[in-house]
Amino acid sequence: MHLGESTRECEYSQISTRSSTPMETPYKKKTPKKRKWETFPGRNRFYCDGRIMMAKQTGVFYLTLVLILVTCGLFFTFDCWFLAEQLTPIIPVIGAVLFLFVIGTLLRTSFSDPGVLPRATPDEAADLERQIDVANGSTGYRPPPRTKEVVINGQTVKLKYCFTCKIFRPPRASHCSLCDNCVERFDHHCPWVGNCVGKRNYRFFYMFILSLSFLTVFIFAFVITHIILNSQRIGFLSALKDSPASVLEVVVCFFSVWSIVGLSGFHTYLISSNQTTNEDIKGSWSSKRSKDNYNPYSYGNIFTNCCAALCGPLPPSLIDRRGFIQSDAPQLAPPTNGLPMYGSTQSQQSHKCDQDQCIQSTKFVLQVATTPLLQQQQSSEPVILSPENGASLPGRASLALGGPCTSLPLGQPTPPASTPSLSCHEATDLLPIHGHPHNHSHPLQEQLAHHHFLTPEEVPSPPGMLHCGSPLGHSHTMQGSFYNPASQDSLHEDSVRGLVKLSSV
Amino acid sequence: MAETHSLQDLRHQAAVIAKVFIQRDYTNGTLCQFQTKFPSELETKIDKQQFEETVRTLNNLYAEAEKLGSQSYVEGCLACLTAYTIFLCMETHYEKVLKKIAKYIQEQNDKVYAPRGLLLTDPLERGLRVIEITIFEDRSLTQ
Numbered sequence: 001m002h003l004g005e006s007t008r009e010c011e012y013s014q015i016s017t018r019s020s021t022p023m024e025t026p027y028k029k030k031t032p033k034k035r036k037w038e039t040f041p042g043r044n045r046f047y048c049d050g051r052i053m054m055a056k057q058t059g060v061f062y063l064t065l066v067l068i069l070v071t072c073g074l075f076f077t078f079d080c081w082f083l084a085e086q087l088t089p090i091i092p093v094i095g096a097v098l099f100l101f102v103i104g105t106l107l108r109t110s111f112s113d114p115g116v117l118p119r120a121t122p123d124e125a126a127d128l129e130r131q132i133d134v135a136n137g138s139t140g141y142r143p144p145p146r147t148k149e150v151v152i153n154g155q156t157v158k159l160k161y162c163f164t165c166k167i168f169r170p171p172r173a174s175h176c177s178l179c180d181n182c183v184e185r186f187d188h189h190c191p192w193v194g195n196c197v198g199k200r201n202y203r204f205f206y207m208f209i210l211s212l213s214f215l216t217v218f219i220f221a222f223v224i225t226h227i228i229l230n231s232q233r234i235g236f237l238s239a240l241k242d243s244p245a246s247v248l249e250v251v252v253c254f255f256s257v258w259s260i261v262g263l264s265g266f267h268t269y270l271i272s273s274n275q276t277t278n279e280d281i282k283g284s285w286s287s288k289r290s291k292d293n294y295n296p297y298s299y300g301n302i303f304t305n306c307c308a309a310l311c312g313p314l315p316p317s318l319i320d321r322r323g324f325i326q327s328d329a330p331q332l333a334p335p336t337n338g339l340p341m342y343g344s345t346q347s348q349q350s351h352k353c354d355q356d357q358c359i360q361s362t363k364f365v366l367q368v369a370t371t372p373l374l375q376q377q378q379s380s381e382p383v384i385l386s387p388e389n390g391a392s393l394p395g396r397a398s399l400a401l402g403g404p405c406t407s408l409p410l411g412q413p414t415p416p417a418s419t420p421s422l423s424c425h426e427a428t429d430l431l432p433i434h435g436h437p438h439n440h441s442h443p444l445q446e447q448l449a450h451h452h453f454l455t456p457e458e459v460p461s462p463p464g465m466l467h468c469g470s471p472l473g474h475s476h477t478m479q480g481s482f483y484n485p486a487s488q489d490s491l492h493e494d495s496v497r498g499l500v501k502l503s504s505v
Numbered sequence: 506m507a508e509t510h511s512l513q514d515l516r517h518q519a520a521v522i523a524k525v526f527i528q529r530d531y532t533n534g535t536l537c538q539f540q541t542k543f544p545s546e547l548e549t550k551i552d553k554q555q556f557e558e559t560v561r562t563l564n565n566l567y568a569e570a571e572k573l574g575s576q577s578y579v580e581g582c583l584a585c586l587t588a589y590t591i592f593l594c595m596e597t598h599y600e601k602v603l604k605k606i607a608k609y610i611q612e613q614n615d616k617v618y619a620p621r622g623l624l625l626t627d628p629l630e631r632g633l634r635v636i637e638i639t640i641f642e643d644r645s646l647t648q
Binding site: 105 | 533635
């Protein structure tokens, strides 16, 4: 309670359950600004503060790197001296150039964004759902897989709806299950480079395998030359004993040549016909499917196809990894800050929010139990801690904490017309957005004033919070009797929120 | 009862009624183009011609960004030869056009859309999936 503000008229107004962090009171806690990569929903790993982006499993990438480094290292250490003396010093120079090019393109392929499509914002997802429901007539519990057909250059292409990213995938995009992202012009997920290969890094990938084929053939050829030249002088076996590293190099290169050169050839074919590995494997444009089947993306001739793939414009990354999360938009607060609240973009919501909800709920139960304010705030109805009223909530554990949290389908929507397949994010998506975007510098009163106009069904809430008719109405009544939270201390506000949350569990 | 709003007023004070999403048009392949179909929600708010003009200009700008011409080839080859380090010092053609697009959207917002209580969001902020048009509540700002 602020004694200093006792002269101010106390206003009875609703608490905004949809404001940003609970700590957004006069005691503004300074939280460090987060970059967008820190709340990225996919299964990627980021390094160097978001500059580097890789897949989750990078073991094989390190193997690739080690193989290349070790083989080249051995080549330069043991074979190059001989070859430079006996033949020409240009050989190590060419070798070095090839080696640097290989490493450069490998790192570029592995570390760059392959063309990940950011997930739909809740508003977009809601809009799409509305359109689909209108089209389908909303029959059945779970709607059939959603597709849209579009005619591209005379070919009918089916656009599939991605349930994870909540978008209709553009043509040639595909969802990578390993990285859990939709990637534009998805080629394949390459464990050797530890990343997906898509629109933005395909040329680097191609350059990598092409240069690696040259390097492999180069090393193979010159190591053999070295051994042969040496054995002419001192005999075959002694030549082998003289440089045992060469044997290792030959073995590695021999096996690599078949796979790498084969792969380069395959991708050269793909580039010249402007197909992706994905399309080729599925036989999307194969003439075996039907006589009229042709690739609508091909430019007609090999040269243009190659130029387009390798020298065409490089689109920038769409996910803005290093951008800061906007503070004026309602966002997901970091777990340590209190209740994670409703986020304005999908990308800011993660699996973590489910667990944090449960943990925070417990905290507030404990806090609430010890505050004497509890009596004050109670309206006529007691806090209800059990599921209420009709809306079926499969798998809902009341306050069961720990493990079950992450598997809970949180935030089942209230409106009976909606399908339960909607996730927690979409519970609020069906609602028209009020007071959005918010600005923190805005006086709290104004935000609260907005919420006066909201009906109980329309109060947006954090993910995991239920909209059941009665508990919400119940919490509504409770809120109606509260003081302006700006004049309360933050614990009070938190415990209130906790109560509101608990009441809807 | 003021009908006209400034962009700042909209962002800070007006309430959002609804959002309209202009989806991508894939009939020309994977190029970034948006549908020019006039959405019904905007019928009372803005002139159809005006809207189509905006979307068409945006489409042209995106086409320019992704154009396969001598300039893009030269840039691509040069980049390849310098092992893509050249992009540490200079912007790609695509990025330059994206900046142009951002400026155009800002200008359209200031001149055409904000006075009518609308706000265009740069598609780049939505992953080039949609053009998001926010419809603000048309109420007096003299509170």
